[in-house]
Amino acid sequence: MRFSINGADHEIDFDIRTSLLDLLREHLQLTGTKKGCDQGACGACTVLVDGERINACLALAVQYQGRAITTIEGLGTPGHLHALQAAFVEHDGFQCGYCTPGQICSAVGMAAEARRGVPSVVTADLAATQIALDHDELRERMSGNLCRCGAHNGIIDAVRQVLAREAA
């Protein structure tokens, strides 16, 4: 089976029951993607597939052959951080750091959804093509990513700052 992860090709055989999350963590040692519930409830395993955010724990790995999978390792490294990663450090958008890769991947996917005009439950005008990501929109759209340390304020501040810079 062939997978494209962070721009690199991987050919690997495994138990077909394996989730994309376990493929990443147990077979490819890409452990930046985290397991918090294995039930699609916490968002810690969020990765990007063709630019869209998904919960890797709910994805059967065999179905993702040939898709462009991006994990936290593909966004940046400690020496060359992605703008969002750097903003998370600056705004202290994490404590233990366990939900953090999922929050960051989710924010990347979330920004793309907003650019496409996808509404959320707090969007007033469902027909609008331009979505302004205000405080409520950001919080609602990031609510699928749980954080137990309570770093919510720092996370939203970090995301807001990077999106504002991109818009400028």
Next chain:
Amino acid sequence: MSALAQTSWRPDGASDPLATRHGLIGAPVSRIDGPLKVAGQARFAAEVSMPGLLHAGFVYSSVARGRIKAIDTAAAEALPGVALVMTHRNAPRMKPPALFGTTPEAAGASDLPIMQDAEIHWNGQTVAVVLAETREQAEEAAALVAVEYESLPAVTAFAAAKAHAHPPESVLGEPAVLEIGDAEAALAAAAVKVDLTFTTPRQNHNAIELHAATIAWEGDRLTIHDASQLVTMTAATIAQVFDLDPKQVRVLSPYVGGGFGGKCLWDHQILGAAAARLAGRPVRVVLSREGVFRLVGGRTQTEQRVALAATADGKLDALIHTGVAAMTAHNACPEQFTFPARHLYAARTFKLVQQVAEMDMLANTFMRAPGESIGTFALECAIDELAEKLGADPVAFRRGIEPEKDPTSSHEFSTRHLNEAYAAGAERFGWAKRSATPRARRDGEWLIGMGCATGTYPYYRMPGGAARITLTADGRARVAAAAHEMGMGTATVQSQVAAERLGLPLDRVSFALGDTELPPSPVAGGSNQTAAIGAAVIAAHTELVKALLKLAGNASPLAGLSTDEVEGRDAGLGKRGDAARFESYASILRRAGRDEVTVQAEAPMPLELQKWSMHSTAAQFCEVRVSESTGEVRVARFLGSFDCGRILNAKTARSQFRGGIVMGLGLALTEETLFDERSGRIVNATMAEYHVPVHLDVPEIEVIWTDIPDPRTPMGARGIGEIGITGVGAAVANAVYNATGKRIRDLPITLDKLL
């Protein structure tokens, strides 16, 4: 000795100079390990790879009490990839873990034997562990283990347990019953009083990282990559269980994905080690989220009574706080909800009684501010109700009952600035705009209200901590202690402290932790780690200065000076107050022909706690919006104003305070572990059905602090990991009352209770 000498925590009588020094102390330094964490490169317990690793699957009992009549493992064993199935029939012989608190190194969450017999003690106990080549095979095999039980009558209803409630022998070393004067008589005679019952539910820590351990034996040496907030104690207790020397057990835990009291020693690490020994191969244990609920205890449920009597001039004539917490016969975690009432307010009479009621359930445990979190809910709601009866503003009423000394121990406070915290918080929050009359503000369907409450948490400094410092000739220092990083910013803050003490730039100091090969550390609990490790770093630094003065010898400008006369500055040692007498570390070491010098020292015993009443306090302010149509509560604004001594890192401290407050919002509004009283089974063992606050539930949280150093503590600091959650439940409940006119005394405040 001077008066100051008798009152300081340092044996030489002085406060820690860092308590008032500027520079790195207090600076909003970003986390040193931040880039690793945001890049997904920080290595957690389940992420250590090893050749030949087996994966564990767990089978949990479905009855609360009884015994295993038959257990059929044949189908599981026949599956491809299955290495073995471990049950009580083939598990290695192990001693029950020594119960936490029975010795300084005991970490047992309960002292029940683990998989040594057929007895079942709670619904969810492990009855079998499967090891297989892959996780998928292990889980399939676990599902095929067939167990037949003989059920025995079990106490699974709190009401039934309460009928046999009794005071425990002690509550964390404090008496379970504390009475001053005749509080019941004072209550009976009072004209203005409240007498209220509060109930609080079970809660679970729900750290996002699942409990995990990667475990390998090498002969009789055991290595456990754990997610742990007590590595030293875990190694000692595992050694005791397997009859090993503690030196034969190494526990590593450099990063913990959230702890909150839950990442301690539970059955899964011990069962994982037993299974690995049986299989002769390394094992990875990763509990499922359900498994965490089944095997790792949480906060227990309580019923509390708070009765307060007021005098005509607004003083307290009686303070009664009593109640019952559910517990088991095998653990020692009585949820010290009466602790806040022991220290917060002046009253003429007190009656404080903690009782426990044994149930057949998983051992409950410490969860962020055990006792204080839910104790302040009851006490601070009652204070709000009494203030209302007196027609007094709740902030002003509290100012009038502020004690001069600890009201029950009569010890002097080391420092206490709750009034200042209230004044600053009230002004910043706009408390003066609050209407004392409920239902006075609305915005369409939304009723708006404001509430406040006091938070409090003790200063602890556990004994048994040590630290090592290695100073190298290139002017760098490596500091190390077993210690724990689960989000507090341990390496960052201790590096700041060490750098400031050594007089080195921050980037010349590193701090290693999370490994029992390093000097031992006490539990990262009771908000004590920063002070405990800080005290050990001070002790090691003193030893380092001694060693350096010796190495410097008579040729140095420092010749003849004692350790008390010098300080670390500008990458060297200098005489305090004398810029001329100085020698750099590089120069001292070079002249002595040394590449480096290493010292290690233990922190002194925490004698300061015997002399002083040492507590942090907080004033918590909340504004809620409550829908009149649905009863939904939204927290619109929150402000915490803290008096916690010196703040060591403004950035990480703000995060810790906010984190506590966010967990407090969950405690107030959404969190409840649902325990089926018929079967004793936890029925919402998922993150989807146990509701922690999500982004949209969390408003912008403002945090301010007095930053007044505590002269009786290392660095002038008191721990801040837990105080954030205290008082939050009451601040929210009092705000809900101000909005709606409804007093909800049963947590969580879900919308059904407001309709």
